[in-house]
């Protein structure tokens with residue numbers, strides 16, 4: 001089936017570790033062919049449009065997002081994984097690549113992101129006289 005004929009769409013932000021987690025799961029579970037993947041960059045027009053759509057539905061914008069029913073965006077990486085896994089009868093706990101990512105690069109990435117954010121915040125809060 002050509003990609004643009006697929007109804008179910010998964011929206012992925014290119015730099016997002018959660019989006020990569022979902023894509024790893026779908027690929028390793030052999031489910032990727034069922035979806036059309038729309039990949040966008042942080043701050044681009046598609047990102048802004050998707051954020052506006054999610055906010056208009058009264059939800060907090062978050063990616064990955066899945067449009068399984070046209071017009072409805074669903075979010076929450078682990079919820080989506082659990083749902084697709086149950087539907088396909090697969091167990092994410094037994095997937096070596098997903099486990100490898102989820103136990104290594106993923107938490108490290110999140111920790112580094114938080115660390116960087118705290119450093120940036122501390123830098124903006126520190127008066128120049130204190131730096132010398």
Ligand SMILES: N[C@@H](CCC(=O)N[C@@H](CS)C(=O)NCC(=O)O)C(=O)O
Pocket residue numbers: 013015016017018051061062063064075076077078
């Ligand atoms: N609890 C969410 C967290 C996902 C998340 O924090 N995604 C970030 C990108 S890494 C996000 O969507 N931030 C808002 C934005 O980029 O507009 C999940 O598990 O999917």
